[in-house]
Amino acid sequence: MSTTERPRILVVGGGYVGLYAARRILKKMRYGEATVTVVDPRSYMTYQPFLPEAAAGSISPRHVVVPLRRVLPKAEVLTGRVTSIDQDRKVARIAPLVGEAYELPFDYLVIALGAVSRTFPIPGLAEQGIGMKGIEEAIGLRNHVLEQLDKADSTNDEDVRRKALTFVFVGGGFAGAETIGEVEDMARDAAKYYKNVSRDDMRFILVDAADKILPEVGPKLGQYGKEHLEGRGVEVYLSTSMESCVGGHVVLKNGLEVDSNTIVWTAGVKPNPALARFGLPLGPRGHVDTEPTLQVKGTDYIWAAGDNAQVPDLIGRKAGNENAWCPPNAQHALRQSRTLGDNVVAGLRGFPQKEYSHANKGAVAGLGLRKGVAMIVVGKVKIKLRGRLAWYMHRTYHGLAMPTWNRKIRIFAEWTLALFLKREVVALGAIHAPRDEFYEAAKPVPVPVAARTEEKAKAS
Template sequence: MPKILIVGGGYAGFYTAWKLEKWLRAGEADVTVVDPLPYMTYQPFLPEVAAGSIEPRHAVVGIRRHLKKTRIIAGKVTGISHASKTATIASNAGDTWEEEYDQIVVTAGSVSRTFPIPGVADEAIGLKTIEEATAIRDRILVNFDKAAQMAPGPERDRLLTVVVVGGGFAGIEVFAELRSFVSALISSYPEISFDDTHFHLIEAMGRIMPEVSLKTSLWVIDNLAKRGAQIHLDTQLKSAVAGVVELSTGESFESDLIIWTAGVMASPMLKGTDLPIEERGRLRVRADLRVEGDDGIVEGAWGAGDVSAVPDLTGGGVGGFCVPNAQHAVRQGKLLAKNIVASLRGEGVKEYFHKNMGAVAGLGLGVGVFQSGKLAIKGLPAWFAHRGYHGLAMPSWERKLRVIWGWVNNFFLGRDNVSLEARVHPRAVFEEFASRPRPAAPAAAPVPPVAAEKPANPELPGSYSSEPAATAEVNGVAATDSSPEAPKAKATKPRTKAAAKAPAGE
């Protein structure tokens, strides 16, 4: 059978494998997915996970649970030699080998794009993974616990200050969701007032959310300002060393939580391949998702999602390419599966064409914004539209029900505001109180060798022993005996008459 190797189990990779299982005939092809994680993360839910509105496990889709016919390899593809049609795989178990394939699908996704700003690599956290979203939530809760026990001052302000860098959709959503989350937390902390909390968003451009109209973006800024949040436009982050945030405007403040959402870039794994890459480091593909080099189509190679520069035939993309978001990745994955099946059967492939129907964002409980063309909806109706769209877009009914049921529970019971940061070191308590073996007793000092034998008792000629003489005291006088058990010692004091009559040897 032809071997199909899918690199990456994110949106595009998961949907490609999912649909291949549906459309391939039995025995038509062998499909393998390589990803270091056992799940696909639905990234539009990460802001709500950070704000405690969605249970972290509900925002991910188990790969093995939903890919029943696909071979799953937990590991990374570290290199691709398409000339020999082999991929180097490093498994999570530590093994490395060369995997042969007939068709390769590169859907390795993207990673956070940062700049060499002092302190960012050491102090900031991204928002690309479920682990990052959970850590953000836990950090806020732990900082509240600490700040509630502290007197007003710089260290307390540092704990209660949240900074988000980047004013795109991801940045605005997590910024607004966390503002909503913190506002709700204050009722549980009488020691902390609303004015004690500080929120700053830093955006290098002169506006936020370029996917919506300028009028709508200004409404978002005004809404956030009324909720106690500050947005710094035309402002760059100059330094974040030791948590001290320095801006290009000259402003400076300290923060214990700096979230970086200022863009993404294609997965660096492409550098270890012989596949064609464009100037921004993305895989070069045609509109039908086949990889294209300088000499034309690269047979047996496909690409989709954030890692690929897919032409936007609608003319609405940035620089003529589809923007890296879930909306495109999901649809490209579905088309990619259809085109692979068609190519295996000698049928024609189709080009990817999707016109953006609009953008929707959640800005905290009960607040949202929706933009489609000139139509803009704000507030509660847009919030319902946001939850309705993403609730239905979540893969599989099993995951849809978990997410929606969680929303219903939160509506009646409120958000769960318990931190589980201790899970990072789960053995700490066990190690602290666990019994350990006592240290071994020091070894006894060796007995020095005796140079020559000598009488055991100078008063008993002819009595010799190689053992050291034992000493005792009789009637206040020291006595010696060569026996190891040290029997009654002999006295050197002259005997009395009664003692002289005693049998010899007593």
């Protein structure tokens, strides 16, 4: 960590908003005008819309993440957590990955902590559930699913096979529908290489408490998505929820009970709970309450945006909805980060703030290879697409939204190669415990009791 006499702009969080806001600030600032410091527990940013494709092996996991130090060479990047903020002294307490916590003074503050999985006190969920908020979870899910096929192919126990080949996904929003669509595609491809496992042996279940899936694209496309998944053999249960999953025994509120080794939880997100320790004004759901300028209410030196912020939707309010708020999606996060970066620089120079206003451009979702839904807004017209064309829209939009040309080119190159090469379906489960085999080879060999007694006798 460097010390400087220049004003410090502290960015808490290196996700989509944190990365893009820091880049924008560095681009707009004059040389030596301020120090930009980014603090995050990870040294990379994860592009979350690509996690389902990473889980299915359609994209290499390393191409879904962007190293912060490489993309922000002029910023100070600290790997750790901000545990508290003293607004009176303008000091943040940093807990690094190793070593003692320390205080870091700042002049301007950007809150970009994002969101975490929204969970409920369901028995067994913490022990059995698999989330989909980070690249580690996507890699783990891919390896786990392929390992279940390995298990089912190698046993004659029908109960073990049935439990291994039953996959339960909770949550029918973008994350849930896209993930089950991609994973089902991968499992279908992988089954071709197993003698004792076929797609007919597998059971995919999607559960949602709402009465529809994919609400972001509207009821008609949501219904199409449901029918499409059901046509591929996915069981979709709506208006119900999971009551327990202890030991992998899943019990749904509608009475269905199944045994499963794979329970994927994608039932929404909530603002990072660390916000409660920062002394900021929070909305009813825990978001940081901001003005249309993205300034935190009651302050002129703190800004917030993205999934952890409650940002007024000015377009919706002009249309008559006084309680309109910007939804937590990549579309708003990208544009908010630009406005936020501009406003931080304006605040640094004493210039007026600009309000954030953006009309919804629609939504896109992929449901596996060459399958998707899209709702594009052009003026007051909504264009609804489905199938292959919608899938192309999904890939094009997110491919271009991926930060840095380095990652864009790598992703499009992978997609192009996939047109000619088959999907990789190998499981690398040992990656989660890479030292186990070496430990078994290197650990001391226990000496039998009889041998120790004989050695003692010879010594005496």
